[in-house]
Amino acid sequence: ADRHGGDIVTDPSDADNLTAREPxxxxxxxxxxxxxxxxxxxxxRAWVRFxxxxxxxxxxxxxxxxxxVERRFNPQH
Incomplete structure (x- = not known):
């Protein structure tokens, strides 16, 4: 895995720098x-419509x- 930067910010608590901070x-x-x-x-890059x-x-x-409601009461969100 590339560990030398890029556009995706990784989670600082991940020692391997493989987990993205945001989905x-x-x-x-x-x-x-x-x-x-x-x-x-x-x-x-391309624009795609779903x-x-x-x-x-x-x-x-x-x-x-x-x-x-899910965002408010679900601690995993």
Whole structure:
């Protein structure tokens, strides 16, 4: 593992410097031919849109409320 810096800040309590301080998500995305032609380098940054589908407003509000309660009462968040 690379231990010589970078964009991801590691947890100072991790002696091996392998645990990120904040959650990190890395996704591998397979692009169509038209999008792949516009990228110049491997590893280049791209904007990707995810469609989670539509949901009625009441379900969106319920989900927002559930997450707020989880953040408030769950010590692991």
């Amino acid at each position: 990190v998500v890395v996704l591998d995305v397979q692009l169509g031919a038209d999008a792949a032609d516009s990228l110049q380098r491997i590893g280049e 469609d989670a589908g539509a949901a009625p407003l009441v379900l969106q509000w319920a989900d927002t409320l559930r997450r707020a």
